[in-house]
Amino acid sequence: MKIRSVIVDDEKIARDVLTNYLTKYCPQIEILGQAENIKQAVPLIAEKQPQLVFLDVEMPFGNAFDVLEATNEFSYETIFITAFSQYSLRALNKSASYYILKPIDIQELILAVNKVAESLEKNEEINRNKILLENLKLKPEKQQLILPTLQGFDVVKTEDIVRLQADGNFTQVYLTDGTKKMVCRFLKHFDDLLEKPFVRVHRSHIINTNFVKSYHKSGTATLSDSTEIEISGSFKDQFLKVFS
Secondary structure (H helix, E strand, O other): OOEEEEEEOOOHHHHHHHHHHHHHHOOOEEEEEEEOOHHHHHHHHHHHOOOEEEEEOEEOOEEHHHHHHHOOOOOOEEEEEEOOOHHHHHHHHHOOOEEEEOOOOHHHHHHHHHHHHHHHHHOOOOOHHHHHHHHHOOOHHHOEEEEEEOOOEEEEEHHHEEEEEEEOOEEEEEEOOOOEEEEOOOHHHHHHHOOOOEEEEEOOEEEEHHHEEEEEOOOEEEEOOOOEEEOOHHHHHHHHHHOO
16 A cells, blocks of 8 residues: 655755655655645645655744644644654654654654554544644643553543553553553653653652642652552652652
8 A cells, every 4th residue: 555645844855865765665655745845835735635744843934833733624644854852752752643853764764654554554543633733732731642552542631640650661551530551651751751740759650749649758659549659769859849
């Protein structure tokens, strides 16, 4: 199955390099057209209605998110091409978006394309672009988080997460309704991703400090679900700082 695709990047050399890589290493990609700015990208996407857009995050006179906003009536997967930006990566990771960093690594490109192909084959009913745009308009504690599970994906509000616990190669995410989700990510992924009110308190635990009921000098915190979590000595100062 060919994946109908377009490329949006303001630098011609970047478009040429990506086109070359896709032609050589990703034969399932069919490139329908290219755009060098938002003004060209929007009508191109409307005309071609691609299944996949390779989208540079930072461009003159706007960015990738402006393109998504202007084409939100169309459904397509996106592989974001981005220089390192903690803000951008945090936003993309929360929506489980596919992205590769500049300069493009061929193996990362192949992996991202294969993931998109898998999503299209499964016909996953999840709109990462929509969730990404919604998150950008909200404060971090109000944003949504896409959790990849063994069965597919779950979408949760960050404010509904009580705590996260490492479980080997997975993370158990405990929610306010008493349920938990086994997520196919290491705990470090969430440590890099989640902002206040979340804080790492142990090598195996991240907690939402909004749900802390009490702290005991013995080194444990009691949460609203009556769980007692050990506060490791190396994380104690950053935990107490939240309440100072």
